[in-house]
Amino acid sequence: MGDEPEVAELLDRGHRLGADRRNTNYGGGNTSAKGTGNDPVTGGPVELIWVKGSGGDIGTLTEAGLAVLRLDRLRALTDVYPGIEREDEMVGAFDYCLHGRGGAAPSIDTAMHGLVDAAHVDHLHPDAGIALATAADGPELTRRCFGDRVLWVPWRRPGFQLGLDIAAIARDNPQAIGVILGGHGITAWGATSTECEARSLEIIETATRFLAEHGRAEPFGPVLPGYEALPPERRHDRAAALAPVLRGLASTDSRRTGQFQVGHFSDDPAVLDFLARAEHPRLAALGTSCPDHFLRTKIRPLVLDLPAGTPLPDVLARLRELHEAYRRDYRDYYQRFAGPDSPTMRGADPAIVLVPGVGMFSFGRDKQTARVAAEYYLNAINVMRGAEAVSTYAPIDEAEKFRIEYWQLEEAKLQRMPKPRSLAGRIALVTGGGSGIGAAIARRLAAEGACVVVADRNVEAAARVAGEIGDADRAVPVLVDVTDPAGVEAAFAAAALAFGGVDLVVNNAGLSISKSLLETTDADWDLQHDVMAKGSFLVSRAAARVLLDQGLGGDLVYISSKNSVFAGPNNIAYSSAKADQAHQVRLLAAELGVHGVRVNGVNPDGVVRGSGIFSSGWGAQRAAVYGVPEEELGAYYARRTLLGREVLPEHVANAVFALTGGELSHTTGLHVPVDSGVAAAFLR
Structure with missing residues (x-):
């Protein structure tokens, strides 16, 4: 971190404010501080502003996420401002105000922070503040709630002019501590970081109390009979059945670019209550208002218009009809407002799907994006509740929403995202x-x-591996015994609830017992065939149901073995089970190809180091068969191969990626040897 105390104070303030989602949502709002730094050329003092950069999150912000600008140059832009019709040009001008090297790209809200004559500024998106900002009589409610301590700013798209408007209010009203931005959020300022933070919290807490004291009891109306939340187990079973179908629908456009949507499911009580109430269809159709909301949720969700207990086939049929209608409506919306310079329509599929009695499904390019979209729509529900409690929810109109959704500056931000x-x-x-x-x-x-x-x-081992990979946005552990049909189905239901479905299934579970024919018991035979032959069948059957429901194609990969084609001694049960798996690959490739599902196999040689099978006694058994010390078994296997190399778990993983990573898109029914060249196992 730099030596400037203002930076440390700014980051600490942002972390505290961002830690409470009642103050602002993930990625929403920005904070800033002004102070003095050293000019890198002259060494003399220079006034600076540190402000959260484009795309950051104040709750997790680091110094690298701050844009640092010279305050004199930023404020000098007021002298060359060409007017509101050309205000977007000012964002490019911010680059000429940057101080030093590095730092984040300045955001559209930089002017709001730099032009206000206060050392510290917060711009936040609290639910209570946006509830007032989206109420039909927001200006009057703001006056009643705050008097002249917090003032009203009519809706204006974020940009340089909004910064000028707020700066003028702050200058002309020395008693004011902040503003309510119509349709948007709040901005507060202070002479110190502590004062600014206290004022932000004062605005939020005062608005929250006002809504609680003056709001009516049931702002969403009475409960609709039949729309109440299903019991938890039924709710989750229904959600797991719906998620893959909805994910396929939500990926209709993105799949054309080779990208699928990842899903997230939420049955938060606030969502379930909203969907059980009489006013939810009207309010959902009005859409969200705060720009941060609808940029992530689209302007409105897809809402199922059937009671919670409707049979699943009828629900699925209706969702498909509603999806087509949603796509038509979205295309009409785009065509109504698009101009010659508008970016190409990005996709007509919903980001949020609401199912009464069940909950909310959200979709995005990755799990975090999908999860955050759900968080934003939950914020939107809270906003609607507050606005309806004291007034009527009145979001900004669709023309304004389109201006922001298809803003060239927003498009430029999307284009900067890494491949x-x-x-x-x-x-x-x-x-x-x-x-x-x-x-x-x-x-x-x-x-x-x-x-x-x-x-x-x-499951403890699974949890360790998932934890090594990352948080729950990247990996989740699931308990499964592949010999148990119900357990296998439950694992795929868990995948659907965690991520929306599944695309790539690897049949890897296995074990081995090395015995001669006469020593192999019925139990030895049954155990190995139950885990590998039957287990792979059960997993593939459950996977196929999900893959076909999604309609997105997919991959099944079997980790078989060179033993599926190689005849070695004292291995009858294991090798027979592996041969069964190998033929399942061919059978399922022939059956599932019409659905775009590719089925392939990997045939490793003995993977000794890092292998669960070998460490559980199989290694000692095979070493005894070949008459070598167990610690030399890997080297023994390597010596008998054409390449003379030992096979490790990572080499098998490489083959799985090669089969599924996109380069072999027209390959199915293939077995890839990963055995360093065992001539007797060559496929014929």
Whole structure:
């Protein structure tokens, strides 16, 4: 961190404000501080402003996320401001005000912070503040709530002119501590960081009390019979059944660019209550208002118009009808307001789907985006509740929403985003993912951008692997015994609730017992065939249901073995089960190809180091068969190969990625040897 005390105070203030979602949502709002730094050329003092950069989040902000500008140059822009019709040009001018090297790109709200004559400024999106900002009689409510301590600013799109407007109010009203921005949020200022933070919280807490004291009891109207929340178990079962279908619908446009949407499910009590009330269709149709809300949720959600207990086939049929209608309406919206210079329509699919009795499904390019969209729509519900409690919810009109959604500056921000990784938007489920080959596969797929469900009968091991990969936006552990049909179905339901479905399933769970024919018991045979042959069948069957519901194609990968084609001694049960798996690949490739599902296999040689199977006794058994010390088994296997190299879990993971990463899009029914060249296992 730099030496300036203002920076430390600014970051601390932002972290405290951003930690409470009642103050502002993830990525919403910005904070700033003014102070003195050293000119890198003259060494003399220079007035600076530090302000949260474009796309950052105040709750997790670091110094690298701050834009640092010379205050004199920023304020000098008022002398060359060409007027509101050309105010977007000022964002490019901010670059000429930057101080030093590095730092974040200045955001559209930089003028708001720089032009207000106060050392510290906060701009936040609290639900209570936006409730007043979106009320039909917002100016009068603001006066009643705050007197002349907080003033009203009519709706204006974020930009240089809004900064001038707020600066003028602050200058002409020395008693004021902040403003309510119509349709938008709040801005507060102070001479010190402590004073600014206290004033922001005062505005939020005062608005919250005002809504509670003056609001009516049931702003969303009475409960609609039949629209009440289903019991938790029924609710989650219904959500798991709906999620893959909705994910497929929400990916209608994005799949054309090779990207699928990732899903998130929420049955927050506030969502369920909203959907159970009589006014929810009217309010949902009005859409969200705060720009940060509808940029992430689109201007309105898709809302199912059926009671909670409607049979699933009828629900699915109606959702497909509503999806087509939503797409038509969105295209009409785009065509109504698009001009010659408007960016191309980005996609007509919903980001938010509301299902009475069940909850909210949200979709985005990755899990975090989908989850944050849900958080924003929950904020929007809270805003609607507050506005309806004391007035009538009256968001900004669609023309203004379009101006922001298809703003050239917003488009430029999207174009600056890094190119997605190969498996971005894909959801993988790996059985036996808690150790060895499965863990290596889970890590590799996650590194390539996939969300990963780490499935294992040892849920603690699965949780360790998932934790190594990252937080729940990247990987989740799931308990599964692949021999249990109900448990397998439950694992896929968990994947649907976590990420919206599944695209890439790796049948990796396995074990081995090395015995001669006469020593192999019925139990030995049944155990190995139950786990590998039957287990793969159960997993593939459950996966196929999800893949077909999504309609997005997908991948099944079997981790078979060179033993599926190689005849070795004392291995009858294991090798037979692996041969069963190998033929499942061919059978399912033939059956599922019409649905765009590719089925392929990987045939490794013995993976000794890092393998769960070998460490559980299999290694000692195989070493005894070949008459070598167990610690030399990996080297023994390597010596008998053409390349003379030992096979490790990472090498198997590489093959799985090669089959699923996009370059082999026209390959199915293939077995890829990962055995360093075992001539006897060559496929014929």
